[in-house]
Amino acid sequence: xxxxxxxxxxxxxxxxxxxxxxxxxxxxxxxxxxxxxxxxxxxxxxxxxxxxxxxxxxxxxxxxxxxxxxxxxxxxxxxxxxxxxxxxxxxxxxxxxxxxxxxxxxxxxxxxxxxxxxxxxxxxxxxxxxxxxxxxxxxxxxxxxxxxxxxxxxxxxxxxxxxxxxxxxxxxxxxxxxxxxxxxxxxxxxxxxxxxxxxxxxxxxxxxxxxxxxxxxxxxxxxxxxxxxxxxxxxxxxxxxxxxxxxxxxxxxxxxxxxxxxxxxxxxxxxxxxxxxxxxxxxxxxxxxxxxxxxxxxxxxxxxxxxxxxxxxxxxxxxxxxxxxxxxxxxxxxxxxxxxxxxxxxxxxxxxxxxxxxxxxxxxxxxxxxxxxxxxxxxxxxxxxxxxxxxxxxxxxxxxxxxxxxxxxxxxxxxxxxxxxxxxxxxxxxxxxxxxxxxxxxxxxxxxxxxxxxxxxxxxxxxxxxxxxxxxxxxxxxxxxxxxxxxxxxxxxxxxxxxxxxxxxxxxxxxxxxxxxxxxxxxxxxxxxxxxxxxxxxxxxxxxxxxxxxxxxxxxxxxxxxxxxxxxxxxxxxxxxxxxxxxxxxxxxxxxxxxxxxxxxxxxxxxxxxxxxxxxxxxxxxxxxxxxxxxxxxxxxxxxxxxxxxxxxxxxxxxxxxxxxxxxxxxxxxxxxxxxxxxxxxxxxx
Numbered sequence: 001x002x003x004x005x006x007x008x009x010x011x012x013x014x015x016x017x018x019x020x021x022x023x024x025x026x027x028x029x030x031x032x033x034x035x036x037x038x039x040x041x042x043x044x045x046x047x048x049x050x051x052x053x054x055x056x057x058x059x060x061x062x063x064x065x066x067x068x069x070x071x072x073x074x075x076x077x078x079x080x081x082x083x084x085x086x087x088x089x090x091x092x093x094x095x096x097x098x099x100x101x102x103x104x105x106x107x108x109x110x111x112x113x114x115x116x117x118x119x120x121x122x123x124x125x126x127x128x129x130x131x132x133x134x135x136x137x138x139x140x141x142x143x144x145x146x147x148x149x150x151x152x153x154x155x156x157x158x159x160x161x162x163x164x165x166x167x168x169x170x171x172x173x174x175x176x177x178x179x180x181x182x183x184x185x186x187x188x189x190x191x192x193x194x195x196x197x198x199x200x201x202x203x204x205x206x207x208x209x210x211x212x213x214x215x216x217x218x219x220x221x222x223x224x225x226x227x228x229x230x231x232x233x234x235x236x237x238x239x240x241x242x243x244x245x246x247x248x249x250x251x252x253x254x255x256x257x258x259x260x261x262x263x264x265x266x267x268x269x270x271x272x273x274x275x276x277x278x279x280x281x282x283x284x285x286x287x288x289x290x291x292x293x294x295x296x297x298x299x300x301x302x303x304x305x306x307x308x309x310x311x312x313x314x315x316x317x318x319x320x321x322x323x324x325x326x327x328x329x330x331x332x333x334x335x336x337x338x339x340x341x342x343x344x345x346x347x348x349x350x351x352x353x354x355x356x357x358x359x360x361x362x363x364x365x366x367x368x369x370x371x372x373x374x375x376x377x378x379x380x381x382x383x384x385x386x387x388x389x390x391x392x393x394x395x396x397x398x399x400x401x402x403x404x405x406x407x408x409x410x411x412x413x414x415x416x417x418x419x420x421x422x423x424x425x426x427x428x429x430x431x432x433x434x435x436x437x438x439x440x441x442x443x444x445x446x447x448x449x450x451x452x453x454x455x456x457x458x459x460x461x462x463x464x465x466x467x468x469x470x471x472x473x474x475x476x477x478x479x480x481x482x483x484x485x486x487x488x489x490x491x492x493x494x495x496x497x498x499x500x501x502x503x504x505x506x507x508x509x510x511x512x513x514x515x516x517x518x519x520x521x522x523x524x525x526x527x528x529x530x531x532x533x534x535x536x537x538x539x540x541x542x543x544x545x546x547x548x549x550x551x552x553x554x555x556x557x558x559x560x561x562x563x564x565x566x567x568x569x570x571x572x573x574x575x576x577x578x579x580x581x582x583x584x585x586x587x588x589x590x591x592x593x594x595x596x597x598x599x600x601x602x603x604x605x606x607x608x609x610x611x612x613x614x615x616x617x618x619x620x621x622x623x624x625x626x627x628x629x630x631x632x633x634x635x636x637x638x639x640x641x642x643x644x645x646x647x648x649x650x651x652x653x654x655x656x657x658x659x660x661x662x663x664x665x666x667x668x669x670x671x672x673x674x675x676x677x678x679x680x681x682x683x684x685x686x
Contacts, residue, residue, distance in 0.1 A: 006034050007026075007031060007032065007123055008051050008052065008055075009023075009053055009054065009119075010035075010037075010044070010048065010057070011036070011057050012058045013037060013059050013062065014062050014063070016598040016601055018059065018109075019597055020596045021568055021571075022086065023565075025112040025116055026115075028112075028565055029112075035597060041065070041073070044073050045073055048074065048079075048081075054082070054123060054126060056070065056081060058070055058086070058103070059085075060094070067101035067103065071083060071101055082104050082123070084103065084104065084106070085098045085103045085105070086107050087108060089108070105118040106118070107119075112569065153169055155249050155250070156231075156251075157172055157247065157249050157250075158248050160248055161243055161245040163188050163190065163202075163205060164189070165187050166185065172184075175229075175250060175252065176224055177224040177225050194219065194221075200219070204217060205246060211237075231250045233251075234248070234251065235247070266340040268340075269321060269322050269326075269346070271339045273339065274340055274342075277341055277347050280339065281347070282399055284297070285399050288392045289394060293352065295349070295392040296389055296390065297406050298348040298350065298362055299389065301345050301414070302320075302321075302369075302383055303418040305317075312376050312377075312381075324383065325340075327368055327369060328368060330368075331365050331368045332350070332361065332365070336350050355391055358389070358423065363421050366384075366385055366386075366387055370382070370384050384419035385419070386414050386420060387410070388412070389406050389409060389422075390403075390406040391423060391424065405424040409423060409424045437495075443484075444496075448501050453505050453506070455474070455475065455476075455510065455678040456474040456475070458472045458474060458670075460527065460646060460667070463666065463667060464665050468522075468523035468524060469524050469525070470524075470527070471524065471525070471527070476677075494531070499533045503530055504540070506528060508547055511548065511553075513526070515551040515552075515553065515556075522556075525557040525558075526556075526557070526558050526559065527610075528560055529560075529591075530560045530562060531562075535570070535577045536570070536573050541581060544584065545584045548585065559586070559587040559609065560588060561610070561612065562574065562589075563591045564596060564599060565596075575605055575606050578607060587609040588609055589608060589611070593613055593614060594617065599634075600637055603643075608643060610643065611634060611643050611644070611645050612645075613648070617630055617631055618650060619649075621654075631647070632661075639663065644665040645664050646666040646668060647667045656672075
């Protein structure tokens, strides 16, 4: 959403907890937040100056803070920022008052999906406004340069609004025999063309007013003294003094039209040259943007062209290219347009067809070339071609994008050996996503049915000489090519309600593994992640109690862990689960600790045994003394309340030493030990 993926938000909330809940709703929705909080007028002014937020999220019930006053502070800052109100209930008059006071969005606090949608929408709107201002500034600068070029141009140029001249350049005055611009301003453009061309020109101007893109028009222009001359009129949409108008360039015909047509052709192949081919592509793109469907662009290149040129010589290579162009043009329809886009790259703009018909035509072009025998002097050779293309739709109605997609398809087909066809479908991403989703869903279901999940563990090392061994339990899934990381299959499982089943598999097998280790005389603590869906399952805690009673663990401990953001967004169910879990002898850890406004405030509601410090503090730790101080503060406060701290994602030995100095109890990371597979026999039920 933002180039650095962070939105600066000022929360005007009575309590830190309410602000934290909103922050975590946004973070869980994939929005990175840089937050600040204020509750009074002076705090709001200070935060607006220091944070320079993108959004201000207001709780209208905060005592002493009026929505009108907040908007005055926002307006006084001189920056474009958006006010969003988060309310407890929807009252028609209250909501109307919020909008009247300047709020751009209102969301219900209890509807986290609505809060997320409103924040995302308003930030995107804000980004669009900012981008529009940048583009307007750029446009004004461009218009200034264009004005300078207009006056120095040798082409006769007129700006026409509703059929009347509103501006002309000096070349126009000279071409039409006027002395001053005032002589033509306000004059109808139809008065300056022969009567035979007045109606066609009127129709062209009407088409332009509907947004159509028109080709150049040959006409006879009439000077002020009555004399006439042949000209070609070129049309373009423009603006003059903020009003939409039409730019018309009159080019006097000084050459034979047949010569003009010849100059648009490639001398070797007889097809349109690059410039004219790109014009045809531009026209197809404009038509697609206007709703025309079913067009496509193909790029065709002979395979191994450099080797062929080296073998037959440049002259013969040109003859081969000409024959190739002739053969493929015979295989396309009359409404299809062929041209040259590169040294040996042919381009085709295909008229409306179905997707399968485009693919069939491209394949027909390939086989047409493959079946032809090319005569090169006394030699005869065969040739293969590779074709890459892109189906043209409203989604990719941009010439640069379209050619990039077609070129990428061509290169991909060539990298696969050539002599093949590949078409880019602008809707392919959605189709591929649906297929990918189903593929992974089938794998997850199969893994759950056939015991296809696998346990891994990563050692957690004590810096304070704690007794026993400590491990983080991780899950992998057996795939066609080996064990699969959870980032591939857990999101699919979450969208399809399968996370509780995976959690139970992991928890059950972790308990079995602990029982095995106890039988071997080992004292072990396992940290196991648990999802919110499982915590909200009322049957999970009784199931866990039964499993622990069956295992009869005496020295070993199972620690379940959840991210701070998930704990905050579902405080009551987590609170109830943790209370029952700890009574059963289990332990609880909070991951990503320290990422909120006031993480320790949460611990007054949820009792935790371990605090796993947020990984963001570990990145380049030796270079960030402020992060070292934050970690030391977390350790000091945590130890004061009887909690132990764990630093994850430790990157190097220097960081480990610094963490020890900060008071961290445990460290964990690939630098210390990478995850290792737990053998299946180690977690088989005893």
